[in-house]
Amino acid sequence: MAPDTNPAMAPGTAPDPRRVQIFQVSTLYGAATLAAALDAGQFGPRADARRLLLISHNAEIPETALRLETMTGYERIAARFDSTLDWNETVHPYHPATWAPRPEEAPLWQRVLRTAWDLGTAPVEVIVESIQVNPAKALAAVFAESSVEVYADGLMSYGPTRSDLAQSIAVRIRRVLHLDLVPGLRPMLLSEYGVEPELVPDGAFRAVLAEIAEASRAEEAEGAPGAGEGDSPVARAIAAEPTALLLGQYLAALNLLTAEEEEELHVRMLRGAAAAGHRSVVFKPHPTAPARYSQVLDEEAERAGVRLTVLDGPLLAETFYERCRPRLVVGCFSTALLTAAVYYDIPVARVGTAEVLERLTPFENSNRIPLTVVDHLVADLEGGEEPAVPGAAPASLAPLVRAVGYCMRHKSHPGLREEATRFLAEHHAEPGIAHHFTPERLTQLGLPGATAATAPEPAGGTSRLRRGLARARRG
Missing domain, CATH: 3.40.50.1980 (Nitrogenase molybdenum iron protein domain)
Structure with missing residues (x-):
């Protein structure tokens, strides 16, 4: 069990009574996204919470991979946090992508982490990437009463949640913070649970990138x-x-x-x-x-x-x-x-x-x-196409993404079936559209472009569960 990598509190010092925000991160791009959100005030005033940066190295062999802490600009990003923690050391010898507490052990693990990280009894908020997998899922399970916020630092935010979430986690997710990488396109991530997306301001993110570039200039000067x-x-x-x-x-x-x-x-x-x-x-x-x-x-x-x-x-x-x-x-x-x-x-x-x-x-x-x-x-x-700046999403993109998203996770998004059917009926044979779908998947779902007639898909209970979660969150 590894303690805080910053100097630990002196023996006998009372824990900071403020609420604690734990920010889990595995890439500098993700850390830059969080830094921009912090600078934009999306996590409240700094004085209101103790902010901990929890670093995880998720490569297959973490010991041989490039460490986030060695990347240019890391120290400037880390300065926004009160201290830094290492998740890999915390769960050693287990791999962070595979370790998770057994349900009956989660309360014990929370006591262990509160002691190791000097959290005391302060309320904890968990901010994670990729909530569908560990270590984010493990962290949310350990702090089972904490609110969860998700930040998405790439194009995957525009797609559906890759796997079903436990109700105990899904109902606690407040929002999805994301970059406006495709202006006009709304993320599908976690939408089936009624979670709303929230943009990280362009200006704040660009300012963080400029700060990282300045760090590279400073390294060269030194x-x-x-x-x-x-x-x-x-x-x-x-x-x-x-x-x-x-x-x-x-x-x-x-x-x-x-x-x-x-x-x-x-x-x-x-x-x-x-x-x-x-x-x-x-x-x-x-x-x-x-x-x-x-x-x-x-x-x-x-x-x-x-x-x-x-x-x-x-x-x-x-x-x-x-x-x-x-x-x-x-x-x-x-x-x-x-x-x-x-x-x-x-x-x-x-x-x-x-x-x-x-x-x-x-x-x-x-x-x-x-x-x-x-x-x-x-x-x-x-x-032979001329390189260009794409600009805002064309009108054709959102229907395509939603149709593909429905075909990927149709049980999670049953409400998209009618829209996907209309889209495919009109466009499935077009050269720029056809290769986004496979005849096998269209056949399985009984959609236009199918190679054979199929029986109607069974009605799943998972959609009713998600509607219930969305109502619980709104209530």
């Missing part, structure tokens, strides 16, 4: 021991005067592509940028991607006559947007594509999105909605 001026990854990338940035996601780790297919995907991004006239390109690999990815790109860049710089430092892609302002950002379905367009007005383009979408399994895979959004909004670099 210089690493033995490093010369301009020797940081960002400085080297900026010195190359790039006009395009390629985003790696390491889709092989999600079993969406093989390692060889993902290498080829990055090569296609480079070829597309070169064909569009970009002669200096930066590649931002995923932090857990193997080194050989950039080696394959190096060989392709040499053949294409393109200057390639690999931005492999522990920083957000948004830091590079802030510092360099490229004229093009290319990716598959990364959230960073939309942040480039929405917050920096940088034209974006996609590569390989349709192919990944078509092979994605199972149909309810939570990556489906991010793929759908990017495929529908962002220009196809290989298809």
